[in-house]
Amino acid sequence: MSDTIKYLLDESRIPKAWYNIQADLPQPLPPVLHPGTGKPIGPDDLAPLFPMALIQQEVTTEREVEIPEPVREIYKQWRPTPLFRARRLEKALDTPAKIYYKYEGVSPAGSHKPNTAIPQAFYNKEAGIKRISTETGAGQWGSSLALAGAFFGLEIKVFMVRVSYNQKPYRRALMESYGATCTPSPSDETESGRAILAKDPNHPGSLGIAISEAVEVAAKNADTNYALGSVLNHVLLHQTVVGLEAMAQMEMAGDYPDVIVGCTGGGSNFAGLTFPFLGEQLRGGKKVRVVAVEPAACPSLTRGKYAYDFGDTAHLTPLVKMHTLGSAFTPPGFHAGGLRYHGMAPLVSHLKELGLIEAVAYHQKTCFAAGVQLARSEGILAAPEANHAIRGAIDEALKCKEEGVSRTILFNLCGHGHFDMQAYIDYFADKLVDQHYDEQELAMALAGLPSVSA
Numbered sequence: 001m002s003d004t005i006k007y008l009l010d011e012s013r014i015p016k017a018w019y020n021i022q023a024d025l026p027q028p029l030p031p032v033l034h035p036g037t038g039k040p041i042g043p044d045d046l047a048p049l050f051p052m053a054l055i056q057q058e059v060t061t062e063r064e065v066e067i068p069e070p071v072r073e074i075y076k077q078w079r080p081t082p083l084f085r086a087r088r089l090e091k092a093l094d095t096p097a098k099i100y101y102k103y104e105g106v107s108p109a110g111s112h113k114p115n116t117a118i119p120q121a122f123y124n125k126e127a128g129i130k131r132i133s134t135e136t137g138a139g140q141w142g143s144s145l146a147l148a149g150a151f152f153g154l155e156i157k158v159f160m161v162r163v164s165y166n167q168k169p170y171r172r173a174l175m176e177s178y179g180a181t182c183t184p185s186p187s188d189e190t191e192s193g194r195a196i197l198a199k200d201p202n203h204p205g206s207l208g209i210a211i212s213e214a215v216e217v218a219a220k221n222a223d224t225n226y227a228l229g230s231v232l233n234h235v236l237l238h239q240t241v242v243g244l245e246a247m248a249q250m251e252m253a254g255d256y257p258d259v260i261v262g263c264t265g266g267g268s269n270f271a272g273l274t275f276p277f278l279g280e281q282l283r284g285g286k287k288v289r290v291v292a293v294e295p296a297a298c299p300s301l302t303r304g305k306y307a308y309d310f311g312d313t314a315h316l317t318p319l320v321k322m323h324t325l326g327s328a329f330t331p332p333g334f335h336a337g338g339l340r341y342h343g344m345a346p347l348v349s350h351l352k353e354l355g356l357i358e359a360v361a362y363h364q365k366t367c368f369a370a371g372v373q374l375a376r377s378e379g380i381l382a383a384p385e386a387n388h389a390i391r392g393a394i395d396e397a398l399k400c401k402e403e404g405v406s407r408t409i410l411f412n413l414c415g416h417g418h419f420d421m422q423a424y425i426d427y428f429a430d431k432l433v434d435q436h437y438d439e440q441e442l443a444m445a446l447a448g449l450p451s452v453s454a
């Protein structure tokens with residue numbers, strides 16, 4: 001067999017286990033609390049929503065969690081994803097920095113989200129579940145879970161934030177092509193949806209509301225579970241396949257990142273790329289600077305409060321300690337729909353509190369400018385969310401130029417923008433507005449945080 005054939009057949013290039021950063025944390029995560037009692041919840045409290053395998057992954061402190069063979073089998077269709085050196089971008093920036101990016105846009109759904117949709121569908125199928133309900137904003141998560149549902153023969157019910165449902169018909173068409181059912185949220189199918197519609201029949205919806213509807217459907221139907229595409233520990237765990245591959249690929253390139261950059265909505269693609277490197281550092285290995293880039297219009301890490309809050313608007317979820325803008329917050333309609341969530345993953349929030357990661361916020365126009373610069377130098381047109389990471393990486397490279405030092409920068413290009421062309425049309429027509437977010441609005445949104453003594 002030739003070396004080329006051996007290389008192409010080499011399955012070992014896909015990791016056999018995900019990496020769990022909970023094994024290496026200097027301080028454990030604060031517990032998740034029951035919304036009624038204020039006491040830490042146990043596995044049974046989550047059993048109506050999730051299969052036990054995922055509940056265990058939520059709390060385990062084992063460093064390695066084995067990737068089931070059927071999941072690896074599907075990962076093989078697009079993994080390992082490519083790691084590119086952005087030589088033409090480096091040249092365009094005239095920077096001494098070396099810039100690498102991991103490209104997750106090669107998955108069938110076009111983003112990193114199938115990395116967790118596939119195992120979540122797998123564990124639900126194993127547990128005998130027939131249907132999964134979920135929410136989606138711009139449609140990235142909904143289409144990824146719809147894909148996973150098609151692979152495992154599960155019915156997928158998606159509550160899609162109404163404003164996106166109307167503005168983004170192509171993602172909806174993709175979900176329906178995979179066989180999923182898509183309902184605009186708030187809907188009249190759930191109590192939570194009806195309560196919102198009674199107050200405002202034209203409510204544009206929000207991720208928080210769509211989550212309430214999806215959770216309610218799962219809680220009320222024994223054959224239905226709920227799935228979340230970000231925020232939770234098991235989701236971040238599944239995404240570490242990205243960083244584990246990147247570590248091996250950086251080694252093949254004979255390099256190691258000084259700075260790693262990712263965009264953060266709920267924190268999963270950021271965690272996926274950075275946690276394996278942070279773990280290396282926590283175990284006494286090389287230090288890395290890790291930068292989370294979030295939208296200035298939904299600035300949970302940079303301007304939110306680190307506090308216990310609900311994950312949804314109707315307060316059906318447990319209380320988790322995270323950076324939050326308040327569960328009543330309805331973010332303005334900027335174009336990176338996947339970054340429009342009021343909270344941040346507890347693990348990412350915890351690392352921020354421990355000083356292990358940094359965070360910056362950018363307005364959307366400068367992010368689109370960065371995305372266009374990447375398209376013109378590297379040829380890949382990124383998702384609006386990923387443009388935040390590109391902006392962050394370019395600014396790090398420009399800092400290198402100013403200081404006259406070379407650093408190695410790695411960022412996550414977490415998805416392509418082929419379903420987001422209207423955003424680019426609006427950007428080129430100068431129709432995008434940078435939403436400012438003042439202190440008073442922030443204080444109001446935070447005033448409703450639940451009081452917790454823990």
Ligand SMILES: *Cc1c(COP(=O)(O)O)cnc(C)c1O
Nearest residue numbers: 140230265266267268269338415
């Ligand atoms: C969903 C999504 C995000 C935001 O979610 P994270 O959990 O923060 O990764 C970012 N980029 C893309 C392409 C997405 O689909």
